[in-house]
Amino acid sequence: MMDSAQPLDDRLLAERLRSGDREALGLLYDRYASVAMAVAVRVVADRQLAEDLVHDAYVAAWQKIDRFDPSRGSLRSWLLTIVRNRAIDRLRGTRPSMEVGEADEQSLLRTGPNPTWEAAAARRSAVELRQALESLPDEQRQAVELAYFGGRTYREIAQLTGVPQGTANGRLRLALAKLRDSLSMTDAAPLSVQAEPIRAEGMNQ
Amino acid sequence: MTRLRFECRDVDELAGALALGAVDADEARAAREHLETCRQPHAELRSLLGADAVVAAGLEPIEPSAALRDRLMRSVEAAPRSAAAAAEPVPATDPRARGWLDWLSPQVARPLALAAVAAVIAVGAWGVMLSGQLADRDRALRDVAAAISGGQAAFRVEGGGGRGYVVDTPGSGASFVVADLGSLPANRLYELWLIGPDGPVDVGTFRPGADAVAVVPVDRDLSGFTTFAVTVESQRVSAPTSKPVMAGAVGT
Numbered sequence: 461m462m463d464s465a466q467p468l469d470d471r472l473l474a475e476r477l478r479s480g481d482r483e484a485l486g487l488l489y490d491r492y493a494s495v496a497m498a499v500a501v502r503v504v505a506d507r508q509l510a511e512d513l514v515h516d517a518y519v520a521a522w523q524k525i526d527r528f529d530p531s532r533g534s535l536r537s538w539l540l541t542i543v544r545n546r547a548i549d550r551l552r553g554t555r556p557s558m559e560v561g562e563a564d565e566q567s568l569l570r571t572g573p574n575p576t577w578e579a580a581a582a583r584r585s586a587v588e589l590r591q592a593l594e595s596l597p598d599e600q601r602q603a604v605e606l607a608y609f610g611g612r613t614y615r616e617i618a619q620l621t622g623v624p625q626g627t628a629n630g631r632l633r634l635a636l637a638k639l640r641d642s643l644s645m646t647d648a649a650p651l652s653v654q655a656e657p658i659r660a661e662g663m664n665q
Numbered sequence: 666m667t668r669l670r671f672e673c674r675d676v677d678e679l680a681g682a683l684a685l686g687a688v689d690a691d692e693a694r695a696a697r698e699h700l701e702t703c704r705q706p707h708a709e710l711r712s713l714l715g716a717d718a719v720v721a722a723g724l725e726p727i728e729p730s731a732a733l734r735d736r737l738m739r740s741v742e743a744a745p746r747s748a749a750a751a752a753e754p755v756p757a758t759d760p761r762a763r764g765w766l767d768w769l770s771p772q773v774a775r776p777l778a779l780a781a782v783a784a785v786i787a788v789g790a791w792g793v794m795l796s797g798q799l800a801d802r803d804r805a806l807r808d809v810a811a812a813i814s815g816g817q818a819a820f821r822v823e824g825g826g827g828r829g830y831v832v833d834t835p836g837s838g839a840s841f842v843v844a845d846l847g848s849l850p851a852n853r854l855y856e857l858w859l860i861g862p863d864g865p866v867d868v869g870t871f872r873p874g875a876d877a878v879a880v881v882p883v884d885r886d887l888s889g890f891t892t893f894a895v896t897v898e899s900q901r902v903s904a905p906t907s908k909p910v911m912a913g914a915v916g917t
Contacts (some may be wrong), residue, residue: 468746482741489734494726501727511733522741527743533715540721545792545850581722589723607687614682617691631838633681636713643719 470535477525485522492536492590493518496543502609503547511552517543548611580643592642600635605627673693673705684713685720690872693851697900698870699730788861789903819853821891822913827873828910831883831893846873853897857881858905859915860892870901890915 471493474577476484493514500510500517508577521528526625528538581589593601599621606612669691675819676696682688683696700707822841829843841857849855849872859869871879895911 466774482738485732485741486734486738489737493733494728495722495724497727497729498724499721507727510727511729515733515737518737519740524804534718537715537721541717544715544721574712574715578718580720586723586725587768589719589724593720593723604685604720607682607685608717611691612687614679615689617687629679629682631681632685632687632710633678633713636684636711636716637683639719640712655869 499543500547513546600631603631605637669695671699694872701901727875781884822911824911841881856898858894861890
């Protein structure tokens with residue numbers, strides 16, 4: 461059974477942030493700053509720089525909270541995406557996004573990500589999730605880490621690891637499928653899919 | 666250069682990379698364009714999207730220094746949110762949303778149009794640059810560069826996202842050429858709009874090339890429209906979901 465308390469709290473927290481409640485920003489900080497720091501440090505490997513990135517990400521979240529759509533992911537995921545994207549920008553020396561709230565939103569599809577990943581992340585401890593990641597074959601875990609924490613494409617991963625592009629791509633696919641399956645096996649809510657087209661809503665074509 | 670297009674098989678094969686954003690900009694665009702119209706469920710991709718939440722949550726938490734929280738709170742007190750930032754979210758399905766009307770009112774559009782004419786005359790050097798560096802891109806680029814450097818009518822579109830021109834060349838149709846485009850994450854794209862009395866009409870989506878330049882065919886009759894605008898979207902949409910990062914007037 462999915463734990464509904466945390467998502468509900470986050471939704472209320474988002475509403476308070478939206479109304480300009482600075483105390484809510486403090487609560488958001490207390491709740492996720494250590495995870496945000498972990499992501500930033502993992503990407504840039506510099507604690508001071510990571511603190512600057514986390515600071516800037518929280519300011520951006522405060523200023524762009526109107527861009528947060530709870531139907532497309534949790535507040536935690538939205539915040540961590542901002543932190544991660546900014547850290548990758550810094551790592552790769554790319555120009556920061558000109559519209560923070562827009563550029564940091566995370567969605568390939570209007571229908572949003574599979575929510576059960578977030579449910580698994582919320583319900584399980586970091587230790588359990590880390591164990592799930594560590595249970596992957598080394599080359600698959602390395603591919604995932606290069607993609608997420610290094611901001612690398614599968615082509616770059618292939619070059620960095622000395623394998624064909626198809627192999628690097630296959631490792632990412634296999635790794636996530638294994639994670640999905642391992643989490644599904646022990647979670648009441650399966651990582652199910654909907655048998656419907658993922659065409660964008662309201663398209664005029 | 667051939668525009669990359671994806672079939673269902675391509676999207677399925679890249680499901681893992683797409684879920685982690687580990688594709689290049691052209692592949693992300695091709696996947697997004699395919700998914701916008703595809704009737705297939707693409708179940709594996711759907712099941713993998715969001716996996717990054719688990720990757721991030723698996724890290725050992727690291728406590729920031731005690732001073733960071735105070736620093737953050739001082740920052741937001743010193744730089745409070747604007748009224749616009751604190752406003753209600755813009756409904757994705759409402760093309761007449763408040764932000765758009767504010768931004769694209771005639772009072773704003775007319776000065777932009779006047780500025781566009783002046784700018785076309787003043788930026789011949791930019792047109793020359795386009796001719797020299799990008800002449801082999803396609804005919805649209807050459808048309809735009811010639812129009813700009815020759816002082817012909819072109820409509821400037823600019824803002825924080827970049828700067829560009831729309832040129833309506835007889836016999837070739839209109840094209841939008843934009844330079845200095847800000848980079849985007851793999852899951853975002855730019856969308857060009859024409860604004861008329863009935864609201865915004867989608868023209869097309871684009872991403873910057875390696876040289877931060879993009880060319881967008883404008884396959885529409887410009888008559889009746891007053892304004893061009895560019896927004897950043899997660900995929901091609903029928904109504905803008907964010908404020909423009911570039912805008913300009915059609916004609917004077």
